[in-house]
Amino acid sequence: MQRLTRQRNAVFSAFSDTGRVLTAPQILAHAREIVPEISLSTVYRQVAQLLADGHIAKVELPGEPARYEVACGPDAHAHSLHGGPDAAHHHHYFHCSKCGQVFMLHACPGPMEDLAPKGFRVMSHEVTLHGLCAPCAKAGAGARKPG
Amino acid sequence: MQRLTRQRNAVFSAFSDTGRVLTAPQILAHAREIVPEISLSTVYRQVAQLLADGHIAKVELPGEPARYEVACGPDAHAHSLHGGPDAAHHHHYFHCSKCGQVFMLHACPGPMEDLAPKGFRVMSHEVTLHGLCAPCAKAGAGARKPG
DNA sequence: CTACGTGCAAAAAGTTTGCAATCGC
DNA sequence: GCGATTGCAAACTTTTTGCACGTAG
Secondary structure, X not given: OOOOOHHHHHHHHHHHHHOOOEEHHHHHHHHHOOOOOOOHHHHHHHHHHHHHOOXXXXXXXXXXXXXXXXXXXXXXXXOOOOOOOOOOOOOEEEEEOOOOOEEEEOOOOOOOHHHOOOOOEEEEEEEEEEEEOHXXXXXXXXXXXXX | OOOOOHHHHHHHHHHHHHOOOEEHHHHHHHHHOOOOOOOHHHHHHHXXXXXXXXXEEEEOOOOOOOEEEEOOOOOOOOXXXXXXXXXXXXXXXXXXXXXXXXXXXXXXXXXXXXXXXXOOEEEEEEEEEEEEOHHHHHHHHHOOOOO
């Protein structure tokens, strides 16, 4: 049985406080505002635990370190232990080239079997969009990475 | 000026011989069949050189180590030094869950601005398909990772 | 001959793990 | 008190770099 430690609370707060898609070091930074002595190892261990419990989800984008977000959607709390990209429902993501932030998208281009050659069996797909998020697009060339 | 070393030839042969999308250790394995003493450092350095020269392209998939493939298409030889996902033409990829091999796709689902929220400026997109490649789909549950 | 390329070892970045001390329950 | 959890350090994976030696041109 898992215990309600200050560290566990601090890690989850990073998500509930920001509502953002965060990397492990970003989670650490947020968690340290609550529990200054928390270590990166504990962040990774709590993230693994929260993943297994289905409270958060792993977000992997091409060429980027792993990020994590609060699990949302119809079966957010379902403990699908495999964690693969083959879940019944899925999300896609937008990666801002200026501020580096990642945003979940709520739309899906639909099935993509046609993109694969004959004989290939498509079981899932992932889409990543790149460009400027609304704040950065509005700010023009002046914006910089917000913490 | 770059020199025509046996190692450089061996690294490029890995691509021309297999025509596949390869990870650095896979390139090393192929290259060692030609130049047994070649090191992984040299593979990475030659890959960097071949990338800069536009002879090969980097393929990054979510949660996967970087792979490389022979540059192909209309401006394969154009030395676009930025290497970002914003090139004029691009490819998408299929990742086989059974054999782990990556295949380039020749189709594109088209523009995806509609997936992003209002105010977001979409500049490029990446699509990754997952499933079974033709050989693995045909082989059923019997196939295993081919070298 | 000389500078670029190579192999090795060490470093860097991201993530995981072993272990003794700590703390929830 | 017991055992899960923590912090630290070390290991691990992927990729990069420093350095002395080797080799292409």
